[in-house]
Amino acid sequence: MDARDEVKRFLEAGGLRCTPQRYAVMAFLMGHAGHPTASEIFEAVNRADPRCSRATTYNNLRDLVRAGLVREVAAEGRAARFDAKNQRHHHFICDHCGAVEDLAWCKVPRPAARSLGGRVLRDCELIFRGLCARCAPRKDSRAQRF
Amino acid sequence: MDARDEVKRFLEAGGLRCTPQRYAVMAFLMGHAGHPTASEIFEAVNRADPRCSRATTYNNLRDLVRAGLVREVAAEGRAARFDAKNQRHHHFICDHCGAVEDLAWCKVPRPAARSLGGRVLRDCELIFRGLCARCAPRKDSRAQRF
DNA sequence: TTCTCAGATTAGATTTAATCTAAACTTTTC
DNA sequence: GAAAAGTTTAGATTAAATCTAATCTGAGAA
Structure with missing residues (x-):
């Protein structure tokens, strides 16, 4: 099965609509071994689609954490870090x-x-x-x- | 033994000088059942001594966490929360x-x-x-x- | 007791991270 | 096709934390 489908099903399992912006955030985290900050995620997602807004990335991260699909890790420094809970x-x-x-x-x-x-x-x-x-x-x- | 002495020994055990400002922060946390934010700690400490600076409270919290005497908990909301590790x-x-x-x-x-x-x-x-x-x-x- | 030096504090300015806003867009349902 | 609900936008704003350079404090040495 396609990785794209996997991401979509993952989002829908968490009760979230699969918008292009949500898909981009989730795909980035699922394909990323590290623990990026919200800013790093926004920059990656915004590079692919320059209309994508910082507030949207923050909103989506919040929704994904709340849905149990993403985890927030408070590591060194002020910014929160995230990883996919796959x-x-x-x-x-x-x-x-x-x-x-x-x-x-x-x-x-x-x-x-x-x-x-x-x-x-x-x-x-x-x-x-x-x-x-x-x-x-x-x-x-x-x-x-x- | 005096509670004041206990706080002092606790600080010195962590390799930190017992300055009045450090004492105030540590005494507040040791006598506090909850998990206050840095701002709440600063306000309490500053009420007792209005010259006490916000930066000092932040600096001291950082030193206390690093010395293993205080723990930082990332709870709901943006501000970090703290408790004494007694x-x-x-x-x-x-x-x-x-x-x-x-x-x-x-x-x-x-x-x-x-x-x-x-x-x-x-x-x-x-x-x-x-x-x-x-x-x-x-x-x-x-x-x-x- | 005085001096020196290293650690700590100060108070407001500044930076960083995250949120707010109100309008516009998109998707789903009827 | 219309309406409603969910989502996005882009820049402004807020909250939390840090920076700064001067000053203070206390411990140790002379």
Whole structure:
């Protein structure tokens, strides 16, 4: 099946109309391994269609996050970063260079019922922090690695 | 021992001088159950000492986060929120009203060594999302609670 | 006790990121 | 085809955070 169809079905699964602007944002995120800012997404989408507005990109990102199709990661710096939730994973953020990297999913424990009280869980988000492979001291150094 | 001494030792444990402004920020967070924004912290601290500067509050929050004494939570809205890390806990953020609540700590699994690669872990952050006790449908409703 | 120096603060200006606005456009439904 | 609802637009505006260069403060050395 066509990648274009996949994006369209993904949007409609989230209850959103597949407008050209939404398609462009979603396609960019689904085809992008990194965690771009709203500005980076807007610039990419606006390069393809110069009429595309910054407010539209922000509106669409908001709608996509709300629909559960995109996740917002607050990493280093002021701007929010985004990635498509097409595969479950966790994030790792480097203390030194600020890089945001995907980590394979590992099951997250549910809080105890007593602790949860009357709340209704919908999702969880687990972020690990430390030093990335490039910023960590070399394996043979004396630094602890746990 | 005096609460004032506790705050001072907490700051010095993090390698930070105990200036009156830092003390004020830390004391506010340690005595505050909620998750205030930088602006709310500044207003509280500035009310006590009108010479205290907004930039100082921001600088000190940055230093406290970097020293591992305070945690930054990206909740609803644009402003970052903060809490003191005097006790390990997780957070819960309500989808509806945006409230940030503390949840008792539960142990977080370490990612598999294969998944971790050359990274060095320092910390983790687990956030649950859903509906808080006030926004969730009543217990007797048909709504699923998991 | 005084001096030096490094760390910290100041107060308002400035920048960055995100939102607002009101009109216009587009798509869906009747 | 018309109406209504959802969406987009482009630049203005707002909110949050940072910058600046001078000044202050406190710790350590002499």
